[in-house]
Amino acid sequence: MRVAIQLTADAGPWDELVDYVVEAEAMGVEVCWVAEAWGTDAATPIGFLAARTSTMFLGSGIFQVGARSAALSAMTALTLQRITNGRFLLGLGVSGPQVMEGLHGVRFAKPLSRLKDTVAVLRKAEAGERIEHDGTTLTLPLPGGEGKALRLSQPVPETPIPLYIASLSPKTLAYTGEVADGWIGTSFIPEGAETAYLQHLRAGAGMTGRSLSELDLCQGAEVAFGDDVAAMAAERKMGLAFSLGGMGSGTTNFYNSAYARAGFEEVAAESQRRWLDGDRAGAAGVIPDEMVLATTLIGPEEHVRERLQLWSDSGITTVRLYPAGETLSDRLDTLGRALELVRTVS
Numbered sequence: 001m002r003v004a005i006q007l008t009a010d011a012g013p014w015d016e017l018v019d020y021v022v023e024a025e026a027m028g029v030e031v032c033w034v035a036e037a038w039g040t041d042a043a044t045p046i047g048f049l050a051a052r053t054s055t056m057f058l059g060s061g062i063f064q065v066g067a068r069s070a071a072l073s074a075m076t077a078l079t080l081q082r083i084t085n086g087r088f089l090l091g092l093g094v095s096g097p098q099v100m101e102g103l104h105g106v107r108f109a110k111p112l113s114r115l116k117d118t119v120a121v122l123r124k125a126e127a128g129e130r131i132e133h134d135g136t137t138l139t140l141p142l143p144g145g146e147g148k149a150l151r152l153s154q155p156v157p158e159t160p161i162p163l164y165i166a167s168l169s170p171k172t173l174a175y176t177g178e179v180a181d182g183w184i185g186t187s188f189i190p191e192g193a194e195t196a197y198l199q200h201l202r203a204g205a206g207m208t209g210r211s212l213s214e215l216d217l218c219q220g221a222e223v224a225f226g227d228d229v230a231a232m233a234a235e236r237k238m239g240l241a242f243s244l245g246g247m248g249s250g251t252t253n254f255y256n257s258a259y260a261r262a263g264f265e266e267v268a269a270e271s272q273r274r275w276l277d278g279d280r281a282g283a284a285g286v287i288p289d290e291m292v293l294a295t296t297l298i299g300p301e302e303h304v305r306e307r308l309q310l311w312s313d314s315g316i317t318t319v320r321l322y323p324a325g326e327t328l329s330d331r332l333d334t335l336g337r338a339l340e341l342v343r344t345v346s
Helices: 014-027 043-052 070-083 097-102 111-126 170-179 190-207 229-245 254-276 280-285 289-295 301-313 328-342
Strands: 002-007 031-034 057-060 088-093 163-166 182-185 216-225 297-299 318-323
Touching (some): 002 328, 031 043, 031 216, 031 318, 057 070, 070 111, 088 111, 182 190, 216 301, 216 328, 229 289, 254 280, 254 289, 289 297, 297 301, 301 328, 318 328
Parallel strands (some): 002 031, 002 318, 216 318
């Protein structure tokens, strides 16, 4: 498995975050995904990191398709591909109703259609074609106006920009398998991966005559080492409860649905109910240690190695690590230990 890290650019002093990425590259980490949620954007940090790294791929993890016009997403992607000298990975995703409607003022309607329209515009833009598109959520040029179809005034890249899609729902997973070079996943439990994710990715890949092995399956989890597993699990239950209850609305929560498909339906439903009722402690309290340990890489080294082997056996080709630690030195130490374990996985 390749090793990636994920950078949340609003999570600490910027100079320290840059040092973390530079040191991770020196340690052999191959990809850095830069998050974009409701803090910093993804494009600006990637542009900066391009000047401080030389071999590491830099990916948007992810551009939210409702936050930019499709053409601007294409312009930004092509710009970053040039700035990074071909090291840019374009990650796209639909986000969710709370961010799209609450922050960007964009209706979370037909998200998969919006994603498809964005990909179609991207492909025309990077091929140097005039951008004309008649889609479900987007028509270019805008009908009834004075606009005309334009080509972007950027050089056509020698090869298409690798496209990764962050997907959790069955239909979007199938679309990922159909058109993407890779999948950015989360909320991953290897024992339930076939039902929750892989069967849908596989079906989509089959629609275009591909196999699932042709996609880079990139999954992420926190990694931390210690012997008091119960205490480590307890510390992480509130964060998992936030995913189950707070990362979406009462009717639209892709994380909750994914955990339910992976075998934790009752826990996911009860935790969400309590979270939405304002009982945060209760939402965390119903989550069993088993669920935390299933979706993280925490515990003694041998346990973490066994979990990494399960990830590999389930088809994951890139493991995206979130190393725990209070300081930069602590996080790098955790990352180094995890890298050594990944290298022992077959």
